[in-house]
Amino acid sequence: MVSRGGAEAQRNTRERSSGIRILRVSASLRAKSLIALLLVTLAWPFFSKEDAGAWGFYGHKRINRMACFTLPPQMFGFYKRHIDFISDHAVDPDRRRYANADEAPRHYIDIDHYGIDGKDPFVEVPREWNMAVTKFSEDTLKAYGIVPWHIQVVYNRLITAFQRGDVDRILYYSSDLGHYIGDAHVPLHTTENYNGQMTNQHGIHAFWESRIPELSADANYDHGVGRAVYIEDPLSAAWEAVQASNRALDSVFNFERTLNERYPADQKYVFEDRGRGSMRFPSQGFTKAYEDAMGGMVERRMNASIITLGSFWYSAWVNAGQPDLDRFEQQDVSDSLKQILAAEEEALKMARESLGREEPNE
Numbered sequence: 001m002v003s004r005g006g007a008e009a010q011r012n013t014r015e016r017s018s019g020i021r022i023l024r025v026s027a028s029l030r031a032k033s034l035i036a037l038l039l040v041t042l043a044w045p046f047f048s049k050e051d052a053g054a055w056g057f058y059g060h061k062r063i064n065r066m067a068c069f070t071l072p073p074q075m076f077g078f079y080k081r082h083i084d085f086i087s088d089h090a091v092d093p094d095r096r097r098y099a100n101a102d103e104a105p106r107h108y109i110d111i112d113h114y115g116i117d118g119k120d121p122f123v124e125v126p127r128e129w130n131m132a133v134t135k136f137s138e139d140t141l142k143a144y145g146i147v148p149w150h151i152q153v154v155y156n157r158l159i160t161a162f163q164r165g166d167v168d169r170i171l172y173y174s175s176d177l178g179h180y181i182g183d184a185h186v187p188l189h190t191t192e193n194y195n196g197q198m199t200n201q202h203g204i205h206a207f208w209e210s211r212i213p214e215l216s217a218d219a220n221y222d223h224g225v226g227r228a229v230y231i232e233d234p235l236s237a238a239w240e241a242v243q244a245s246n247r248a249l250d251s252v253f254n255f256e257r258t259l260n261e262r263y264p265a266d267q268k269y270v271f272e273d274r275g276r277g278s279m280r281f282p283s284q285g286f287t288k289a290y291e292d293a294m295g296g297m298v299e300r301r302m303n304a305s306i307i308t309l310g311s312f313w314y315s316a317w318v319n320a321g322q323p324d325l326d327r328f329e330q331q332d333v334s335d336s337l338k339q340i341l342a343a344e345e346e347a348l349k350m351a352r353e354s355l356g357r358e359e360p361n362e
C-alpha cells in the first residue's frame with residue numbers, strides 16, 4: 001500500500017507561487033537544456049511548502065493505467081506496450097514542484113476566490129485564457145491556479161507529438177495529461193480551503209484523495225467506464241471537470257464534519273509504520289464511514305478522470321490525423337528521455353537535500 005500522497009498531504013501543503021511566471025515554452029526534451037533549466041530554477045527560493053499531491057501516488061498511477069483500456073484498437077497496442085511507463089510517471093508533475101517554481105499552479109484552481117459577493121465564479125472567470133488574462137491579469141490567474149488552461153496546453157503538445165510521430169513526447173505528454181486531468185477531478189483542488197484549513201478540517205485533502213482510494217480501490221472499485229469518445233472542445237471539457245469537482249465540495253466538507261462529530265474519538269485514527277516511523281492515518285472504519293456517507297463519490301471522480309483522460313488521448317490522436325501508431329518504434333523510450341527523467345530525479349534529490357530532509361516512504 002503506497003502512502004506517499006497521504007503523507008505529503010498530511011503535512012498540509014501546497015506551494016503557493018503568487019507572481020511567479022509560468023514557463024510558456026514546451027519542456028524541451030533535450031537533456032542538456034533541461035539540466036540548465038533545472039540549475040536555474042533550483043536557485044529560486046520557493047521551497048516553503050509542499051504539494052498536497054492530488055490522488056496520491058496510488059490514485060494517479062491507477063488513473064493513467066486504467067485509461068489505456070478505454071482506447072480503440074488502433075491506439076491500444078501502443079499504449080499497452082508502454083502502460084508501465086505511463087503509469088509509473090503519472091506523478092512526475094507533482095515531483096517537479098520541488099524543482100520548478102512554475103509547476104505549482106498547474107495543479108489546481110481556487111475558483112471560489114472569484115466568487116465573492118455571491119457571484120458565480122464560473123461565470124466570472126472567462127474560459128478562454130486570453131480573456132481571463134485581460135480580466136484578471138496573468139499574475140492573479142497564476143496565483144490562484146491554472147489547471148484547466150494547462151490541460152489545454154499539454155493536450156496541444158500531445159497533438160503535435162502525435163503529428164511528429166515522436167514516441168518520447170507522446171509518452172511524456174500522455175502521462176502528464178493524466179496527472180493534470182486527475183487533479184482537475186479532485187474537489188479539493190478547486191478551493192482555497194484545499195486542506196480544510198479554513199474550516200478546522202485539516203488533513204481532509206489526504207483523507208479524501210489518498211486514504212480512501214488506497215483502502216478501497218483495489219477491492220471495491222469498478223473501472224468499467226466504457227470507450228473513449230471524441231471531445232469537440234477540450235477546454236470546455238477541462239472546465240466541466242473543474243465545475244463538477246467544485247459542485248461536490250459541499251458534500252466533501254459537510255459529511256466529514258458530521259462524521260467527525262459523531263464518530264467515536266478513540267476509533268478515528270490508527271498508527272501505521274511508513275518507513276521512517278509510525279504515522280497517524282484515519283482508521284479503516286472511519287475511512288469507510290466517510291466514503292459511504294459520500295455515496296461512492298471518490299470512485300465516481302476517479303472513473304470520470306479515467307474516461308476523460310482516455311477521451312483526451314483519443315481526441316489528440318484524431319486531431320493529429322490518426323497516425324498509425326504501429327509504425328512507430330516498438331522499443332522502449334529513447335536514451336535521451338531517460339536522461340531527462342534521470343535529470344529530473346537528480347534535481348528532486350538536490351531539492352530535497354537543500355531542504356534537509358528525505359521524502360518519506362521511499
Ligand SMILES: [Zn+2]
Binds near residue numbers: 053093107183
Ligand atoms: Zn498534482
